[in-house]
Amino acid sequence: MFAALGAWLGMTAGQPIGFEVLGGALGAGAGAGSLALIDGLRARVWLRWLSVNSSEDAPPLAGLWGEVGLRSERALRLRDREIRREQDRLAEFLTAIEASPNGVVMLDASEQIEWCSGMAAEHLGLDVQRDRQQRITNLVRAPAFVSHLHSHNFELPVLIPGPRGRGSISIIVRPYGEGQRLLLTQDVTARERDDATRRDFVANVSHEIRTPLTVLSGFVETMASLPLTEVERTRVLSMMGAQTRRMQALVGDLLVLARLEGSPRPLADAWVPIEQMGAAVEADALGLSAGRHALSFDWGPGLQLAGAEAELQSAVGNLVNNAVRYTPEGGSVTVTTHLRSDGAAEIRVVDTGPGIAPEHLPRLTERFYRVDGSRSRDTGGTGLGLSIVKHVAQRHGGELKISSEIGRGSCFTIVVPAARVRQRSTADATAA
Incomplete structure (x- = not known):
């Protein structure tokens, strides 16, 4: 145009x-x-x-x-x-990775860090920004990890100490792309501790059961192969009965622990008068002491606890019976209950026994832990009583406190939270 x-x-x-x-x-x-x-x-x-x-x-x-x-x-x-859509998806993906309890590290073909999640940085002692493009083996120097990374055999994870030697970290290596590798980290400290606890538990149970079985086997062989007088026979049968009762007590405590760990927490709708529970505890303690100790019981001003009566009675009974067993003849055992200002209740068992050294106190509630193993067996203890008490207290939302001093006795206190405590007058008013 x-x-x-x-x-x-x-x-x-x-x-x-x-x-x-x-x-x-x-x-x-x-x-x-x-x-x-x-x-x-x-x-x-x-x-x-x-x-x-x-x-x-x-x-x-x-x-x-x-x-x-x-x-x-x-x-x-x-x-x-x-x-923008792809950036949003990437941001969501990275946010999801950051929310995971496991860590992720991306390495290039030269073993340099391309990207690292916050959890992986915590597990391996890295800095998310500063350590990017740094060679991973210059930062994580555990020999087991370096050897594993260079072995190119990634079927099994490798276990290394955590930062500053605290805990255990499991690392899984997965190759991808052109010589790149993905590291998946996990804090397995609790799992390793639980595995060790289970191994110790099995070893302890085996030992505790094998000892009375060995004694029983020896006595049976003796009775079968040797002519015994009536006095010797009675003595052997008495010792066999003692070992049998010891094994029964051990199995019984193991079953109690298994039930406590495998059942839901007791509901707070069944109220148990402490005096009612305490009456059974007193009867057992008086029979065990047989007049050898000064026993005193004060179950408080009409208090009631919400929970499982059998569990609470077992916990308090364990503490009182332990106090009787370990207190020398002529000593005293005092049981008191009082209502704290915050509404919680404390059931306190105080004895005048030999006391416990401070280094033993943190481990007393471990299964089969004994301050003096030979003395515990002599008194008929299974080594599980305080573990049961701790579990019962925790299942009712409370705790077990222990204090002791060598030569001056010990004090064991079960604390029950205010939500599971009421006084009889309050209960009567509610019912009316």
Whole structure:
């Protein structure tokens, strides 16, 4: 159109001087040149927008370049939306990884850290930002890990000490991509401790049961192979009965522990008068003491506890019977109950026994832990009594406190929270 218009104008201008054809040619060329110049300017505007201001709206160009600009803008906007969508997905994925209790480390082919989650940094003692692009073996120097990483045999995880030697960290290595590796870290301190506890428990149970079985086996063999007088026979049968009762007590305590650990916490809808529970505890303690100790019981001002009566009676009875067993003849055992200002109840058992050294106190509630193993067996203890007391207290939302001093006796206190304690007057008012 520009060329035709230029040719017409050139022919019109050249006609009076006889250069009609030449004027038309020059006019057509000028028109085409003008069109090319205008298109060039539009293209320059479009290219500038594309390289600098593509985040803004496309320039309003007419003709072909306007259509090109419009289509380009649509394509760029679509690309931006896809990029934002993928960025959001990546952010969600990384957030999910950060929320995991396990850590993740991505290594490149040179064993340099490409990315590290916060939990992995905590497990391995790394800094998420500072240690990026650092070689992992320069930062985690545990020989077992370095050897495992270079072995290229990643079927099993490797176990290393945690930062500053605290705890245990398990690391699983998985190769991916072009020589890249993924490290999955997990804090297995609690699992290792539980495994060790289970191993110790099985070993202790085996030892505790094997001892009386060995004694019984020896006595049976003696009675079968040797002629015994009636006095000797009576003595042997008495010792066999003692070992049998010891084994029965051990099995009974093991069953109690298994039931406590495997059942739900007692509901707070069954109220037990402490005096009622205490009466049975007193009877057992008087029979065990047989007049050898001064026993004193004060069950408090009409208190009631919410929970399992059998469990609470077992816990208090264990503490009182232990106090009687370990207190020398002529000593005293005092049981008192009082209501604290915060509404919680304390059942306190105080004896005048030999006392316990401070280093033993933190471990007293461990299964089969004994301050003096031979003395515990002589007194008929199974080594599980305080474990049972602790479990019962915790199942009722409370705790077991222990204090002692060598030569001055010991004090064991069961604390029951206020939500499971009430006085008889309050109970009567509620019922009315």
